[in-house]
Amino acid sequence: MITWNSKAFLAGATCVALAGCDELAGFGGAQNNGLPYASLAGGSVNLVPPVGYCVDKRSVRARFAVMARCDTLGGDASFGAPLAVITAATVDQGAGASASSGNETVLSRRTSGTLTLLQVSGSPPSPEMRDVYWRAVGPIGNQVIGLAIYEGEAGEPLGESAPSLLTETMQRTRARTAAVSSAAKDNSATTLVKPE
Numbered sequence: 001m002i003t004w005n006s007k008a009f010l011a012g013a014t015c016v017a018l019a020g021c022d023e024l025a026g027f028g029g030a031q032n033n034g035l036p037y038a039s040l041a042g043g044s045v046n047l048v049p050p051v052g053y054c055v056d057k058r059s060v061r062a063r064f065a066v067m068a069r070c071d072t073l074g075g076d077a078s079f080g081a082p083l084a085v086i087t088a089a090t091v092d093q094g095a096g097a098s099a100s101s102g103n104e105t106v107l108s109r110r111t112s113g114t115l116t117l118l119q120v121s122g123s124p125p126s127p128e129m130r131d132v133y134w135r136a137v138g139p140i141g142n143q144v145i146g147l148a149i150y151e152g153e154a155g156e157p158l159g160e161s162a163p164s165l166l167t168e169t170m171q172r173t174r175a176r177t178a179a180v181s182s183a184a185k186d187n188s189a190t191t192l193v194k195p196e
Helices: 007-019 161-189
Strands: 038-040 045-047 053-056 064-069 085-092 105-112 115-121 132-140 143-150
Touching: 038 064, 045 143, 045 161, 085 161, 115 161, 132 161, 143 161
Parallel strands: none
Antiparallel strands: 038 045, 053 064, 064 085, 085 143, 105 115, 115 132, 132 143
């Protein structure tokens, strides 16, 4: 089963990423904590956020990471991206990953190729988040990646932007993972020849 979020981290990150707070429990401030991508599952997945979002380097674990709008992490550009927090978690294929947890009610379901998108009602990681949010799950190589996107209770609803952002994350992650894997195979096939 995919562990969808780290509630301890998200509780602090929510204020920064959704409400634009200056500082809370070590979050925020002038330091740029955004990364353009992150390696998960021992390099089996190369997570790439959608345009305008960055990976919060403080959140990265072996199989988990949080993404937020780059400017909320101390970066410069957000390219008009909406305020939201996106989580990613991975499990080995065959480990029993599902698109929703048992404590959620599925409101709608979409399938696009191998990607399953669900709109669910449940308990978000923080009370500042809406209790209706989107999840996505799909395979990448020998892993299954689960994504969730949360939005602030006080802001404008994301609407169709939410599933689009999850789809974009999955597409960009699959593309980078394939490129890194291909480059690694090419490098391992190269034989060094000693000069005579």
